[in-house]
Each structure stands twice: as structure tokens, then as C-alpha cells.
Amino acid sequence: MPSPRAILYDPKENPFLHVISRCVRRGWLCGEDPTLLKKHRKNYDHRRQWIVDRIDRLSKAFAVDIAAYAVMSNHYHLVVYIDVERAKNWDIKQVLLHYCKVFSPHPWVKDYLDPSKRQLLTQMQTQWVEETADTIYRKRLYSISWFMRSINEPLARMANAEDLCKGRFWEGRFKAQALLDQQALLTCMAYVDLNPLRAGIAQTPESSNYTSVQVRVETELPASNHRRKKSRKTNGQRRYDYNFARLKPFVDSETKSSINIKDKIHSLPFKLKDYLELVDASARMARTDKKYHMDDSLPPIFERLEIETNARWWASAMSGRSTVMASARQFAHAMGSALNLKQFKERVKQQTETWRQQTLSPGKQPPS
Known part of the structure; x- marks a missing residue:
């Protein structure tokens, strides 16, 4: 018997989660299928905005903050923070x-x-x-299951109504991964934000539509706001003619796109400048199993954005990325250091055993 999700993803123990939801059969139901002939293609990019709008709305109702997101043509990623104490204080x-x-x-x-x-x-x-x-x-209001249900069910009904059909839109339940430490959180956020670039549908992180990194660049950097008014087209595609989802702030964030929290304890434990440098460095790393990586000849991100700053190279953080990702592949339910993964597995094993004893005992009901 597998461990219940309530035990695997206990927000009191690990409030940060990486969540993935895919369209049924991994079909291109939110974008345009490049394998079809042009005359048979249908573009459903507007459904990606449906997802962003829904995420934004739910983040204002649930005790769930959005640290990062990327909406692709056939799936989407979220990095969320479940704030149990906020819900309990209501x-x-x-x-x-x-x-x-x-x-x-x-x-x-x-x-x-x-x-x-x-x-x-x-x-x-x-x-x-x-x-x-x-x-x-x-x-x-602090359940990840109810949060994901509130995203997927209405969107499935809307898509089916648009297609004049019935049936499943999403591929089963969502998949989730607990982020056990800051290194895992930082790695996963960068991984999520670079999804469009790895898929070959964006040239730079800041040009990746429907991603949180684009939101932060366009709303938290003054120079980007200035250019946004001057030019509304990039590579022949219209950009920014859509709403952004509200994001959990960094420690130095002061922006309308982020949650207005004065207490820095509730902020992401990184600086925006450092995070953008890390994403820029990650984008330049070639991978043989992916379609694309960013051109090494392009200047650093702050030069591209025409922002003067003393950018630091995140070599130390990036050197730990492969270790964290290797650990994540070995234990799919969580990502983190070897020590944190070991503690996570021990906690899950102990709580699962207690749960099984309660469910098998006569007269007792399993936890909801």
C-alpha cells in the first residue's frame, strides 16, 4: 500500500512543493501540435492564459503562494508554498x-x-x-489537492465546452515533489522557469511567455518596464498582451506582481538579482537530451536588460544542481540533499506505518 499524499506532502514539514499536471495522452491541448500539417493545426494558446488567470485567482483565495510557474503547450509546472499558519490565523x-x-x-x-x-x-x-x-x-484552503482540483476541473470543463466534446482533459491526478531545502527550491524554480527555453520555443528566459521569470523581469525591473512600453513585439510574436500571476516575493522584492508581505520571513530566501543570474547561467548550459540552450554569445541577462549591476556568477550553486537533480531522480517524491532525503523517507515511513495501524484497527477511520 503506497503512502497517502497527506503524509508524503505534509505542508507542516515541507511547505514548498513542485507540482506538475499534464494534458491527457500528453496531447497538445493547450498549444499547437507541430507534428500536424499546418492546415490541420488548431492553436489553443489562449488556454495557457486560462491557467495563469486561474492560478492568480486561487493564490488570492487559498493559503498557497506561487514561487514559480511555467505553462507549456501540454503541461504546466508550479512551485508553491503552502502557508498553514496563515490559514490557521484566519x-x-x-x-x-x-x-x-x-x-x-x-x-x-x-x-x-x-x-x-x-x-x-x-x-x-x-x-x-x-x-x-x-x-x-x-x-x-491549505490543501494542495484541493488547490490543484480547483485549477484543473474548471479548465477541463471550459476546454471541453470549447471543443464540443466530453471526456478527460488532464492525465490523472497531478504529480508532486517535496522540496526539502533551499538548494532544492532554487534548483527547481530555475528548472521550471527554463522549460520554454529547453523546449526550443524561447530564445532567452525573459522572452519565455507564461513563465514566472518573465513576470519578475517585466514587473520588478524598472528598465524592463520602460522597454515594455516602447516595444510590444519580439521575434514576430506579440508579448505581454496578457495578465500575470501574483508571485511570492524575494527578500528584496518591491513590486505589484508579488504578494505584499512586509515580514521578510515569508519571502523567498534569495535576492532577485542573484536568482536571475542563476537562471541566465543555467540557460547557457548545453544538454544533449534537450532541443535548445541559450547562445553563449549573448551578453549576460543584466546587459540584455540594460541594467547596471555587479553580477555574480553562480558557479557554486550550479555545481550543486546536478547532485540535487540526481537525488530527485532516485527518490521521486522529494528533492534535496542526501541527509534531508534520508530524514524525509524516515518520517514518511514512520507516519505511514502509524496510518496503516489506525486504518486496520476496528472502529477507526483513516484521516481525511
């Missing part, structure tokens, strides 16, 4: 308001939130609303 009214941003509320919940109708509720109805909000709704 009072009953806040829980209900956040929940109603995504889900249709029960009539009693509507009346509870309406001051003119709340007094008409009986004591039993009021108690039911408050207990449901505290014990059910609150947990859903």
Missing part, C-alpha cells in the same frame, strides 16, 4: 470569505456572511456554519 469570517471566492457557498453560509440575515439563523445553523468553516473549509 477567523471564521475570513475562512468563509476566502472559501467563497472559489466555491459556491451553502445558503446558510450566505446568510451568515450577510449581516441582515445572520440574525435569522438558528443557533444550530450558526454552529454548523462555524464548525464547518473551522474543521473542513480551513483545511481545504
